[in-house]
Amino acid sequence: MASIVFIIIAINIIYVSLFTLRVILVIKGYRMVASLLSMGEVFVYLMGLTIVLDNLDKPINLVAYCVGWGMGVFLGSKIEARLALGYIVFDVVVDFVEIELPMKIREKGFGVTSWVADGKDGKRLVMKVLAKRSAEKRLRELVISLAPKAFIISYEPNQLNGGFLLKNLNGNRS
Incomplete structure (x- = not known):
């Protein structure tokens, strides 16, 4: 039994x-x-x-x-x-404008688009960072090490098109 x-x-x-x-x-x-x-x-x-x-x-x-x-x-x-299939997107807002910050993240292999935005207390650096989900923890640790007070929102995109990280994908998944 x-x-x-x-x-x-x-x-x-x-x-x-x-x-x-x-x-x-x-x-x-x-x-x-x-x-x-x-x-x-x-x-x-x-x-x-x-x-x-x-x-x-x-x-x-x-x-x-x-x-x-x-x-x-x-x-x-x-x-x-x-x-950890797929990708993750981080929206990162830091309370200072340091032009070198996106470059430091790019040097670690992540795709970064950045711009300066207006926040309640002044100018902010905003970054959209794309990474494979398997690198999510490493990316979060990197961002926090570079900008400990960063505001981070992460999510999984369900549709991707273009971008330098995606050009090496092997066609459509079926």
């Missing part, structure tokens, strides 16, 4: 992790990879569902199904964070 419980948990961890990754891949535009992944996902799902339905007389199996589901969501989100 205990082995069926662990099998149900393991199958659901695998299934829901695959499900989570598939949804994220679809959202990020990797439709072909997501389609291939979904074949494995549905196979694992049907295996797990068959085991649970064949053993409905034991409530512990339903509990195992639920536990495996929750663990799968957690694991899937951890895997996605590790993969």
